[in-house]
Amino acid sequence: MDRNRCPRCGWPLAELTAARPVTHRLDYVRCVCGSWLAHLGGEVVGATRARLTR
Numbered sequence: 001m002d003r004n005r006c007p008r009c010g011w012p013l014a015e016l017t018a019a020r021p022v023t024h025r026l027d028y029v030r031c032v033c034g035s036w037l038a039h040l041g042g043e044v045v046g047a048t049r050a051r052l053t054r
Contacts, residue, residue, distance in 0.1 A: 006033060009032070011032050016031060
């Protein structure tokens with residue numbers, strides 16, 4: 001898994017959190033695909049939805 005992208009759709013985390021500084025605390029952001037992403041220090045550490053099947 002690329003820790004800088006949404007594990008469901010691959011959207012870059014940097015484009016979702018551009019308005020917020022990267023900190024070393026746990027934070028949550030909503031992805032464009034609807035999944036909630038948990039990120040810590042600028043890396044995705046969890047998501048609420050499974051990867052899209054192809």
